[in-house]
């Protein structure tokens with residue numbers, strides 16, 4: 229392990245005892261009308277200025293394909309449900325709305341990521357003038373699919389560039405959505421370029437929440453932690469995703485201890501909740517049990533050290549974007565690598581397929597290249613991974629829904 233990694237782990241583990249239970253940050257939610265009986269038993273943190281008491285684990289619902297699973301998650305204590313307009317081409321929002329419709333409206337929180345058509349996901353930059361009308365219609369579509377009068381949180385995804393996050397038309401539209409009562413809170417979601425996106429979002433005072441990649445494998449953790457602290461101090465609630473860094477060390481395992489990885493992320497008291505893409509009742513029960521004791525065991529610390537020292541490149545793409553300019557075919561390699569991770573790491577083939585579709589992956593990628601020109605900063609065999617995962621695009625979606 230190199231010095232940087234040693235230092236990185238040291239900082240993470242030193243924070244364990246000091247930050248594990250900061251008074252006023254973690255507390256059991258009071259049993260109010262906004263809290264189900266199961267939620268009341270769970271440690272929760274306040275989600276920034278939204279005031280939402282968020283149990284430390286929330287559901288990333290991309291792999292939820294039935295209302296009964298969502299209902300089961302709610303009954304187990306999950307309060308925040310994260311969807312996206314593009315999950316299952318909108319069907320995911322329908323499933324969530326159907327599942328939650330009979331529960332008290334103030335006992336759950338629904339969030340959805342709604343990308344705008346004018347942003348190039350690869351660069352995070354606007355390619356055309358932002359269309360407020362189209363974005364408002366997109367939010368209306370989500371409202372209809374959820375069957376709700378109001379969405380709790382709308383997230384502007386693929387946020388990385390200041391000029392996009394701070395675009396005046398976009399900010400006006402976000403405010404308009406709130407003024408019209410269609411959404412309660414707005415936020416950004418960011419996989420890469422997160423420090424810049426956080427700093428920009430916090431400066432506007434308009435985004436209430438940021439959902440960001442955060443895990444023990446991130447190479448830019450120091451800068452990211454500083455940006456998180458600044459955004460949090462400005463009143464933004466921070467939600468972490470990709471916390472298990474791909475869940476497996478490589479395509480065929482071994483796995484990374486999810487308890488260790490999730491606990492590690494929660495040592496940062498500025499993280500209010502983790503969005504976990506749980507797809508089974510067992511995963512939900514395991515994670516809800518885990519958050520009741522965040523103290524990391526020696527074995528868990530050793531597990532993360534081993535995962536960091538593992539010589540292979542692993543599944544987690546840092547989303548640094550360095551590959552983008554190197555590929556003559558302009559493939560959205562970071563997003564394709566996320567699709568690869570969803571398939572082989574999170575075993576969520578549906579999300580993997582949706583992600584590949586969103587990346588615009590052509591039918592025969594890399595066909596015009598004799599050899600790959602991309603030198604990945606993480607050492608990925610980019611062409612090999614693309615060839616491998618491209619097979620999934622041809623699998624009919626029905627096979628992935630069973």
Ligand code: SF4
Nearest residue numbers: 545546548549551604
């Ligand atoms: S260079 Fe490698 S780590 Fe960086 S975004 Fe591209 S694939 Fe991911």
Ligand code: SF4
Nearest residue numbers: 555557594597600601
């Ligand atoms: S082989 Fe490499 S450079 Fe060529 S299209 Fe594929 S990823 Fe891009």
